[in-house]
Each structure stands twice: as C-alpha cells, then as structure tokens.
Amino acid sequence: MKNVIKTIMLVLTTLCTVLALASCSEEEHQHSYTYESDATKHRQVCTECGEETRWDAHVWGEWEVTKEPTLDEKGSREHTCTVCGYKGTEEIPMLTPTFGETTDFTAFYAYVPADFETVNIYYWSEAENLESSYAVAWPGVEMTLVNESEHLYGYTLPAGVDRVIINDGSSQTVDVQYSPERNALRLDVVNSDNKYEVTYTSYQAKADDPELAKPEASDPIEMITLYVVDTNGWDVLNIHYWGSKLGDSKWPGVASTKVGVVEVNGESYNTYSVEVPEDATTIIVNNGTEQTENIALIAEANCVVVSGTTSVYAKYENGTVTVVEVDLGLPEFYVVGTISGWKFVEENKLVIDEETMTATITYTFAEGDQFKIALSGWAGEVGSDALGDAFSVAADGNITVVTAGT
Ligand SMILES: [Zn+2]
Ligand SMILES: [Zn+2]
Known part of the structure; x- marks a missing residue:
C-alpha cells in the first residue's frame, strides 16, 4: 500500500514538473x-x-x-x-429658463389658441421696476399679429417688466414670469382655474415680420393723498383701491396713517390718510372684517367720510373737513369688446333716458367676437339677456357673437 501511494506521489510530482516547464516555455x-x-x-x-x-x-x-x-x-x-x-x-x-425683468424694450411673443381674436398683453413689475408712464390697465394692450397660421403675436415690452398675462378679454393665461432667455410663450392647456398654462419657447424675428406695437410713455402716474374720516370707530382702517394702471392694491388694501381728529357736524372723529394712485377709480374702506360699499373716486373730493357701509365726499384742508355736495350725474355705461379693442369709446356709450339705456352701434361682427356692457373705467359690469340666438352670454357677462353679421 505504501508503495502505491509513493508511486502516485511520484507521478504527480513529475506531472507538476512537466506542466511547470511547459508554462515556462509559454512565457518566452x-x-x-x-x-x-x-x-x-x-x-x-x-x-x-x-x-x-x-x-x-x-x-x-x-x-x-x-x-x-x-x-x-x-x-x-x-x-x-x-x-x-x-x-x-x-x-x-x-x-431651465431663469427669471428676471426686461432691461430695455424687448420683443416678446405668444403663440395663442386659434379662437383668440383680440390678443392683449397685460404686463407689470412685481419688483416695482416699471416706470409708471408705461403702466397699463387691464386687459392690457393689443399685440401685433406676426404669423396668422401659427397664431403668433408680438409686442415690445418696456424695461422693468417681470410679469405678463396674455388674454383675449375673457380667456387668459396664469401670471407668467418673464424670462430673459425666452422671448416667447406657448399657451397650452387650461387649468382648473380656467386659465391657460404656458410653456416657454423662443422666436427668432424674421426680416419680413411686421413691426411690433410698442408702448408710448404717458405722463407718470402720481400718488395722491386721500383722507378718510371714520365715524365707525374702527381700530384699523385699510383702503383697497383699483382701476389704476399701476395695478390694484391687494385686499384688504393699504394700511392708513392717522393724521388727527377732525370735527364733522359737531362730532370729533379720527381721520386717516393714505397714498393712492391718482388714476385709481374706486376704493373700499375696511377694517379687515367690516367694509364700505364701493366708493368711486372723484376729482372734486380728496376725502370721504365713512359711516357704516356708506360714505359722503368731503374736502380735507389744514385739518378741517368740509362735506361737499357732488352731482355725480348718471353712471356712464359703455359697450366694450372686440369692437372697441376693449376700450371705452365715446361712440359706444349708452344713452340713458328714464327707463332704458340704449346704444345703437352698426358693426360687422365676426363669429366669436365678444363684448359686454360695463361702467366707465371698469367700475362695474353688467351681463345681458334677451339678445337672441345670435349671441351667447357667459357667466362673466361676456357676450359672444355666435352668428357673424352686421
Ligand atoms: Zn481605461
Ligand atoms: Zn501572450
């Protein structure tokens, strides 16, 4: 048995030697x-x-x-x-686009849905860098048609703009931030707020493109001091204003400053002041929970005396308040819409007699044109009924022409 093992060992050793030699020759x-x-x-x-x-x-x-x-x-x-x-x-x-503001006049474009007729751009500066002489009131200014088949519109924005809304007077986009890297928007889907979401894109102007509309500087809008005499005894007094090209105040408005106590009809009341844009049309005075009705601002009065929800006009001068009788006349209603570029045009003013308001306007409507009846300066709007099958009236009071015609 021992011999057998020895033999196997020997054979294995020999085998190993042979394999090692073979390997050596490979390395050569x-x-x-x-x-x-x-x-x-x-x-x-x-x-x-x-x-x-x-x-x-x-x-x-x-x-x-x-x-x-x-x-x-x-x-x-x-x-x-x-x-x-x-x-x-x-x-x-x-x-990803970065956001900022226009630093000079800047061409800006929008691809809008096919059913947009009058395409407006409303713009402002959240950072308050837009000169007030270039400020616009809602719904903004009309854009220039650049390419009909692509529904592409353009406008030259002034410096300082950092937000825009594209609208056709009724449909509109969400508030869109301006991106210096992207000069065009594409209106996509309508969200649950019934506003168009947008995607940012770019448009390279072509040599034969029409010249884009561009804002002309108007006189800057000054802030004026408005006085409020409070007979309600409120702890705080806010003034919410709107109608200005500089934009509306955010509810509940601007906090006022107490200027002193004045006497009105033998009683003493706290009097407050607040700065409002000179072109603001309407205010509401409130204390955060209670509020007045809408108060139209008028040139003849720099002061309102509020009592409950109502008010009277007054003049404030050197700590003295004098109630003024103002003949406000009748409200002025206009037909505004596609026919007027959504502006208040004298020839579209309604004539008021004792019972009716009438405007006779001859105009060739296209299908989809829209209009509504509104108080001057958008101080109020009314809907309409009994217009017949040629029109449809939306919940927002916009009347849409269903059948084109004169
Ligand atoms: Zn390698
Ligand atoms: Zn090798």
Missing part, C-alpha cells in the same frame, strides 16, 4: 496586449495566448463638452481614459 513569447474596456474599467488581453491582466478602474481625463445644452435640447460631454483611451459620455440636462 512577447505578449501582444490589447486593451479590453467596459464603462468603468479596463484590462489587457494578449491576442496570442489570451493572457489577461487584472481589471483596473479607468483613469479619467477632464470632461469636455461635446454639445452645449440649450433651453430646448440636452447637451452632452465626454471624458477619455488616459490609459486605455475609452471614451465615457453623459448627457447635460436642458437649461
């Missing part, structure tokens, strides 16, 4: 290596004998951008292994 050829690589590592493989070295991680050189990303397309970059030459690539995400 010069390996002809080429690199084998995958995304993360490389090794060398001999093309003659298949000898493989161990895997090593790539040794990357610097990234080089092969395609700059834009606002519309992803970019890409690559780096190269300094050992094996393998190139690794990766995407660079699309640029």
